Amino acid sequence: MENKESISASIVQKAEIAKVVLMPGDPLRAKAVADKYMSDVVLFNDTRNMLGFTGTYKGKRISVMGHGMGVPSIGIYTQELYSQFGVEAIIRIGSAGGLDMSVNARDVVIAEAASTNSNYGNAYGIPGQLAACADFDMLEKAVNVAREKKVNARVGKVYTSDFFYYPQKGLNEKLRDFGHLCVEMETAGLYWTACANHKKALSILSISDHLFKPVALTAEERQNSFTDMMEIALDTAVAFAD
Numbered sequence: 001m002e003n004k005e006s007i008s009a010s011i012v013q014k015a016e017i018a019k020v021v022l023m024p025g026d027p028l029r030a031k032a033v034a035d036k037y038m039s040d041v042v043l044f045n046d047t048r049n050m051l052g053f054t055g056t057y058k059g060k061r062i063s064v065m066g067h068g069m070g071v072p073s074i075g076i077y078t079q080e081l082y083s084q085f086g087v088e089a090i091i092r093i094g095s096a097g098g099l100d101m102s103v104n105a106r107d108v109v110i111a112e113a114a115s116t117n118s119n120y121g122n123a124y125g126i127p128g129q130l131a132a133c134a135d136f137d138m139l140e141k142a143v144n145v146a147r148e149k150k151v152n153a154r155v156g157k158v159y160t161s162d163f164f165y166y167p168q169k170g171l172n173e174k175l176r177d178f179g180h181l182c183v184e185m186e187t188a189g190l191y192w193t194a195c196a197n198h199k200k201a202l203s204i205l206s207i208s209d210h211l212f213k214p215v216a217l218t219a220e221e222r223q224n225s226f227t228d229m230m231e232i233a234l235d236t237a238v239a240f241a242d
């Protein structure tokens with residue numbers, strides 16, 4: 001793969017990046033995780049305000065960094081982390097809109113696979129579709145952590161959309177009918193990039209709204225109240241950290 005680091009590096013490393021990185025879309029949520037859960041925190045990136053921090057959690061060095069919105073954005077950051085900064089495992093900690101009627105706001109969804117309308121994975125040249133799947137070891141660990149914490153996390157497939165505002169009617173009904181638990185905008189890109197780099201990835205999502213139910217969380221609640229998701233992700237990360 002072409003290395004464009006010298007002309008367009010999106011991550012300028014100012015401190016150590018850990019082997020395991022947690023990634024929310026919003027860089028301020030990355031700061032909130034570092035502030036709330038980590039000690040000995042150092043800022044390793046602020047290029048484009050895409051804040052990245054490394055700190056200590058339960059005795060292990062773990063990083064947390066924003067990835068922006070959409071597959072192209074998470075594709076840039078995760079490709080650089082895996083291929084240029086020695087990162088072995090990435091856990092997306094994101095928000096998602098509920099589709100399945102059994103899913104409610106603030107529920108946790110662990111994404112075992114992602115369907116998508118993104119064309120990004122076709123660039124890898126696999127005839128047909130490259131499957132966008134979670135790393136099984138990380139998935140199993142996260143499920144066990146959720147059970148230990150008595151969090152009723154749902155495990156299933158999600159839909160990664162290139163659109164937040166999809167311009168045609170009927171897509172959400174069809175996605176729900178085909179068993180997708182929720183919709184978000186990056187998981188397929190993360191899983192493809194991990195696959196292409198022979199690395200690990202998992203996406204853990206917190207339901208911020210529902211496409212078929214009248215619920216919505218404020219931006220402040222989104223940033224501060226996804227405690228279950230963050231703690232499942234952190235305790236999963238510990239198992240894969242040095």
Ligand SMILES: O=P(O)(O)O[C@H]1O[C@H](CO)[C@@H](O)[C@H]1O
Pocket residue numbers: 024025026068069070093094095096164184185186
């Ligand atoms: O909360 P984050 O992690 O950004 O995730 C969701 O929120 C954004 C849309 O509002 C998209 O990035 C979507 O995937």
Ligand SMILES: O=c1cc[nH]c(=O)[nH]1
Pocket residue numbers: 095096097098164183184185208209
């Ligand atoms: O991508 C997203 C995130 C939250 N809610 C949605 O409907 N879509």
